[in-house]
Amino acid sequence: MQLTYLGHSAFLLETSTHRIVFDPFLDQNPSSPVKAADLRCDYVIVSHGHEDHCADALALAQRHGAAIIANYEISEHYAKLGAKTHGLNPGGAHGFPFGRVKLTPAIHTSSTEIGGGRRYMGIACGVLLSADGKHLYHAGDTALFSDMALIARAGLDLALLPIGDNYTMGPDDALLALDYLRPKLAVPMHYNTWPIIAQDAAAFAARAATAGHTVRVLRPGETLGF
């Protein structure tokens, strides 16, 4: 499979059969290498309701016919706006034409501004995606939690972990997360988008290597195969 970093926590995953976008924050993110209008995709997976994770979900659904996979509240929200959706909740998995998606716990909030107020958008989640014989974990926005050791039991080929601090775990806790998750490869996300989440990803990768983990830092627009 091919994974392309789209900046912040957004990624494009290309399986043997489908194009899947995680947490699209594109048109309002100056570091995004692509606009929603140009990002053809079949599915959009949204970890939680914050705008920096779902800003372009509806546009991708409308423009490209992509189905939105998210927690029940978010899926119902987009279904009412005319999108194809599939709602899940943590612990629940479902088989899709490209593979299997399981929502996992995350420690974080989840809301979206609608009509001048913030609406509760269900619980924040992580995502365990299995396709083409590989297992990928997108942690969403989260604090460190020791039940990451349970997620590790899937045998992770790739883990996408926030390191920005302030809103999510920072580098110190992300290093502990690697001890729990033990992925073959990890990619940092959710950093440097704004000054408050500025981090040295190369330093994080070096510290991870010292602890026996493999971290690859991707520039927005860069692709890796796994």
Ligand code: NI
């Ligand atoms: Ni968030």
Ligand code: MN
């Ligand atoms: Mn966020």
